[in-house]
Amino acid sequence: MQERQSRESGRKAPAAATLPEGFRLLPGFLDRQAQKDLLEEIRAVVAVAPLFTPAMPRTGTPFSVRMTNCGALGWVSDRAGYRYQPEHPLTGEPWPAMPPRLLDLWRQLTPEAPPPEACLVNFYGPKARMGLHQDRDEATFEAPVISVSLGATALFRIGGRSRKDPTRSLRLASGDVVVLGGAARLAYHGIDRLLPGTSTLVRGDGRINLTLRRVTPA
Structure with missing residues (x-):
């Protein structure tokens, strides 16, 4: 995997003092070729496990993003609630294996953590967004969440462990990687919007987020 460190990207990560402890932004961590290679692997995942539209548990309101998963487990949401399960909700088939380059990235950024079991693939169209939320449907919070951005630049918002905590905004561009560990593991975060005309990788000015x-x- 061809990667370059944040200092080579021409952009600097925000000062750690302004963000939750354990939050790391690695701008431009994946170079262009690595992004293209990963995108092709995700297309292969989608060919086996098609994108579906999750819905809110109580209301059945559809999300504005479509999603799928790869790995041993996948996250789903419908009227039955938020949960992880080993099979696709529409096909009933097991999720496809996680691409090796994602496992390599995990080992590189969090070598002490047990291996990941799920990779959520969220597809954002130009008008899609994700409200503030915590990633807390897992049975353990011992490992960080690692997020990879491909395609359009997103306006990302992150706060603290209470929904009422002040939030900060920053841009996530294609190839950026975010690590949510420590106190940031349960920080509220979301995507306010995509910036139009910023995707040269994903067709239709879309964005793919892998978590x-x-x-x-363990």
């Missing part, structure tokens, strides 16, 4: 998670205790 790698450990679900069960």
